[in-house]
Amino acid sequence: MPNRHGGRRVVVTGIGVIAPGGIGTKQYWDLLCAGRTATRTISLFDASPFRSRVAAEADFDAVASGLSRRQIRTWDRTTQFAVVAAREALADSGVLGELDPYRTGVMVGTACGMTQSLDSEYAVVSDEGKKWLVDEAHASPYLYDYFAPSSMAAELAWLVEAQGPVGVVSTGCTSGIDVLGHAADLIAEGAADVLVSGASDAAISPITVACFDAIRATTPRNDDPGTASRPFDRTRNGFALGEGAAIFVLEEYGHARRRGAHVYAEIAGHATRANAFSMTGLRSDGRELAEAITTALDRARVRPGDIDYINAHGSSTKQNDLHETMAYKHSLGAHAYTTPISSIKSMIGHSLGAICSLEVAASVLAIEQSVIPPTANLHEPDPDCDLDYVPLTAREQRSDVVLSVASGFGGFQSAIVLTAPDRAAA
Amino acid sequence: MTAPVVTGLGVLSPNGSGVDDFWAATLAGHSGVAPLTRFDASGYPSGIGGEVKDFDAAELLPGRLLPQTDHMTRLALVTAEQCLADADLDPRELPDFAVGVVTAASAGGMEFGQRELEALWGRGGAYVSAYQAFAWFYPVNTGQISIRHGMRGASSAIVTEQAGGLDAVAKARRHIDHGTPHMVAGGVDSALCPWGWLCMSRSGRVSTSTDPNRAYLPFDVEASGYVPGEGGALLVLEDPRAADRRGAPKRYGSVLGYASTFDPRPGSGREPGLRRAVELALDQAELAPGDVDVVFADASGVPELDRQEALALAAVFGTRGVPVTAPKTMTGRLLAGGASLDLAAALLALRDQVVPPTVNITHPAHGELIDLVTDQPRELPLTHALVLARGLGGFNSAMVLCQGED
Amino acid sequence: MSGFGIKELVDVLRASAGEEEDVNLEGDILDVDFESLGYDSLALSNTVRWIERDLGIALPDEAIDVGSTPRGLLDEVTRAVARVA
Incomplete structure (x- = not known):
């Protein structure tokens, strides 16, 4: 059966993950199901001068992950994450060797690109801010790759030998949904049969920490880093910065079926809207997010009552969690109160653009494994956040339809609907 | 679409x-x-x-x-x-x-x-x-x-x-x-x-x-x-x-076709993706190469990339088969803004039936392959324009525009 | 005394967050809420940050409230200065 757009359906056949507390899909899923938190005191640099000194860092060993010395030396950590996650996804899907380069593309999302390298390279060329030096010997020869994050898409394209559509979708903290929507559209329209797509961010660096400090968006709960991220809890006071990547192999459904691929889920619908309100603030009624949810459900031909699980944005800021709760009530009506909702940011923090792809990975695995990961650290529910947020412990439950949502700087509001493969076959 | x-x-x-x-x-x-x-x-x-x-x-x-x-x-x-x-x-x-x-x-x-x-x-x-x-x-x-x-x-x-x-x-x-x-x-x-x-x-x-x-x-x-x-x-x-x-007062033109491709890894020896991007965009526009009246080139300025583009254009349109221009010689390359400016220039060219020139060219390098419009604007009937853009790393995009409404 | 009054606050607002064309910051604005003066929470964040830095004080999250007024913010500053002193 054709979907509403372009007549071709898009399925997930491979997953690769780099996440705090879990390198690889299996470790990641184990962490989420156990309700363990990976937030800790920042170790990647000396964060002692900053207001928020907590983050969820990935225990990423580039050498053990199979990167060459040259790759480690020249690639930003964001690109390293993306490539290692893509390799896992490709191996998982078994699609390598069956790719037509002209019909294969790459779309990768990122909020911060190569910020970590730009930050450290700036320190080098300015003698740590003391004097701006223009000395060819001091500037990295790879500076342009850090300047333009499209370099990451190019690396992935070379890895896959993709010669179809390739690019970066960057919409701040909704990048990880929007890029998958963009990739799915390319397949649905017939511009490609296979897309390697997902998002990566590794921006735990001084400039990032400083700018979130400046708007008090990150949590100052430095004395208890393990419980710093508390989505929907009365005591939440900001998000915990994270890092990571999730990359998927997306295929046209017939292409996957013909080669006998394991199908995790279908990307059944997605939508994005803008709030036209503030670069960082949210309108309290959540109307734009509600509109994105309604449109995504419509495109997926799913009714609010069909949703089995909602993977929330749940960033643990005061305004987001209320905004999001309102958006569910507007878009789902009474079903908002009966549908389980959880935020994995409670465990792996907020990795900016990457997090939505990590959340889509969790959504897909929830369908595959019939488990809903919990919202950790939710001990004292905010009375205004009065929905079922699956506190503390995972719930065994079959999910055929999962909604994942995101809100981001710039005003972006996005939603994506994943459905079980047997639904896809129906 | x-x-x-x-x-x-x-x-x-x-x-x-x-x-x-x-x-x-x-x-x-x-x-x-x-x-x-x-x-x-x-x-x-x-x-x-x-x-x-x-x-x-x-x-x-x-x-x-x-x-x-x-x-x-x-x-x-x-x-x-x-x-x-x-x-x-x-x-x-x-x-x-x-x-x-x-x-x-x-x-x-x-x-x-x-x-x-x-x-x-x-x-x-x-x-x-x-x-x-x-x-x-x-x-x-x-x-x-x-x-x-x-x-x-x-x-x-x-x-x-x-x-x-x-x-x-x-x-x-x-x-x-x-x-x-x-x-x-x-x-x-x-x-x-x-x-x-x-x-x-x-x-x-x-x-x-x-x-x-x-x-x-x-x-x-x-x-x-x-x-x-x-x-x-x-x-x-x-x-x-x-x-x-809503009664929009103007119609500069329409977007008929578009495609993007990516080059093979440098050093592979395989053909770059630009020609394919052009062909796919023309297919989507349901046009033949002969229907295109002017090409706004990417015009990299890097000799090897210019040669690739000239070869791709000659392969699709025949040698010197279509007027090619690069008004960006008057602006420099505007990073992510350049290709959009070329779209604007192409729409204005369609409106006024004139191809803007490529400036400062004294010794064309690929005159046997492409008909580069140099020095002076060239007036001629224009219905369809092709705009090309390439990005470092291997990005190729092509867009076909037509005058007025499709 | 911090020596930080309405004149100083207006200077910081202008420098850190800009100025709406149709608002007269030279007028009697002490009891006009920040939203009416054209400032959103982001603008106030930046303003509060400048004040904290310049005076070496720490202001609470409540100081970033677009429903508050220059008088309210100046009171917060006075209290914070007293805590430091």
């Missing part, structure tokens, strides 16, 4: 601000490429650029927006205002969610970022602006345009180095197809600050010539790289029925 119609243009270019000034300068062969004035470029490998002239942000934008915007975003906000006025479109008068925006970016707000990095490293984290959290991020122009004009429809941002100016318009076309009937799309970009300049010098593609008229010579035997510039163009694209319904 319905062919969206272009109903408004906004332009800020090194050789002219506003559609009329840009187009007059372009037909007259006036270049905006000159030694940089924005900062002291001595000590860098190159010092020639295309700066947007006489841009007074304080006069053109509300005071509240100044502390929170990079120069690039200020240029984009002014360009957006222009294109909406040209289209006589006020998003606030249309239904909720009816208008969206897609912009292309290359590196975000580098000048703003440099200042904040300087504050962080030189004085400490407490000196970093609250606006840094978004002022340098890639979709900042999309967000700021959306907020300023109340656009709540599907919106996005694309990064494909210098191909993005076409890719953003293609994404807007899809948003129209999916139910957001009015879109603002394109790219406006700048990284003309010491930090951006240093990064760009590392691309290996910036000309080190010190003569503004000899630094960017695509398809010339003396080609030695390119000159970075700033600015770009934004287009108002609409579902033709929605444009009719």
Whole structure:
């Protein structure tokens, strides 16, 4: 059966993950199901001068992950994450060797690109801010790759030998949904049969920490880093910065079926809207997010009552969690109160653009494994956040339809609907 | 896919601000490429650029927006205002969610970022602006345009180095197809600050010539790289029925076809993807090569890339089979903004039935392959135009436009 | 005394967050809420940050409230200065 757009359906056949507390899909899923938190005191640099000194860092060993010395030396950590996650996804899907380069593309999302390298390279060329030096010997020869994050898409394209559509979708903290929507559209329209797509961010660096400090968006709960991220809890006071990547192999459904691929889920619908309100603030009624949810459900031909699980944005800021709760009530009506909702940011923090792809990975695995990961650290529910947020412990439950949502700087509001493969076959 | 119609243009270019000034300068062969004035470029490998002239942000934008915007975003906000006025479109008068925006970016707000990095490293984290959290991020122009004009429809941002100016318009076309009937799309970009300049010098593609008229010579035997510039163009694209319904006053042209491809890994020996991008875009437009009346080339200025492009054009259109031009020789390459400016130029060429020239070319390098329009504008009947854009790494995009409505 | 009054606050507002064309910051604005003066929470964040840095004080999250007024913010500053003293 054709979907509403372009007549071709898009399925997930491979997953690769780099996440705090879990390198690889299996470790990641184990962490989420156990309700363990990976937030800790920042170790990647000396964060002692900053207001928020907590983050969820990935225990990423580039050498053990199979990167060459040259790759480690020249690639930003964001690109390293993306490539290692893509390799896992490709191996998982078994699609390598069956790719037509002209019909294969790459779309990768990122909020911060190569910020970590730009930050450290700036320190080098300015003698740590003391004097701006223009000395060819001091500037990295790879500076342009850090300047333009499209370099990451190019690396992935070379890895896959993709010669179809390739690019970066960057919409701040909704990048990880929007890029998958963009990739799915390319397949649905017939511009490609296979897309390697997902998002990566590794921006735990001084400039990032400083700018979130400046708007008090990150949590100052430095004395208890393990419980710093508390989505929907009365005591939440900001998000915990994270890092990571999730990359998927997306295929046209017939292409996957013909080669006998394991199908995790279908990307059944997605939508994005803008709030036209503030670069960082949210309108309290959540109307734009509600509109994105309604449109995504419509495109997926799913009714609010069909949703089995909602993977929330749940960033643990005061305004987001209320905004999001309102958006569910507007878009789902009474079903908002009966549908389980959880935020994995409670465990792996907020990795900016990457997090939505990590959340889509969790959504897909929830369908595959019939488990809903919990919202950790939710001990004292905010009375205004009065929905079922699956506190503390995972719930065994079959999910055929999962909604994942995101809100981001710039005003972006996005939603994506994943459905079980047997639904896809129906 | 319905062919969206272009109903408004906004332009800020090194050789002219506003559609009329840009187009007059372009037909007259006036270049905006000159030694940089924005900062002291001595000590860098190159010092020639295309700066947007006489841009007074304080006069053109509300005071509240100044502390929170990079120069690039200020240029984009002014360009957006222009294109909406040209289209006589006020998003606030249309239904909720009816208008969206897609912009292309290359590196975000580098000048703003440099200042904040300087504050962080030189004085400490407490000196970093609250606006840094978004002022340098890639979709900042999309967000700021959306907020300023109340656009709540599907919106996005694309990064494909210098191909993005076409890719953003293609994404807007899809948003129209999916139910957001009015879109603002394109790219406006700048990284003309010491930090951006240093990064760009590392691309290996910036000309080190010190003569503004000899630094960017695509398809010339003396080609030695390119000159970075700033600015770009934004287009108002609409579902033709929605444009009719609201009584949009102008129809510059329609987007008939588009495709993007990626080159094989460097050194593979396989053919670059540009020819395929052209063929796929023509297929989508349901046109034959002979239907194309003019090509706005990517015109890299890097000899090997120019040769690839000339070969691809000769392969599709036959040798010297179609007039080819590169008015960007008058502006430099505007990062993510350049391809959008070429779309604007192509639409104006279709309107006025004249091909703008490629300037400064004295010794064409590929005269046996392509018919490059040099020195003077060429008047001829024009119905369809092809615009090409390539990005470092291997991005190729092609877009086919036609005059008026499809 | 911090020596930080309405004149100083207006200077910081202008420098850190800009100024709306149709608002007269020279007028009697002590009891006009920040939202009416054209400032959103982001602008106030930046303003509060400048004040904290310049005076070496720490202001609570409640100081970033667009429903508050210059008088309210100046009171917060006075209290914070007293805590430091």
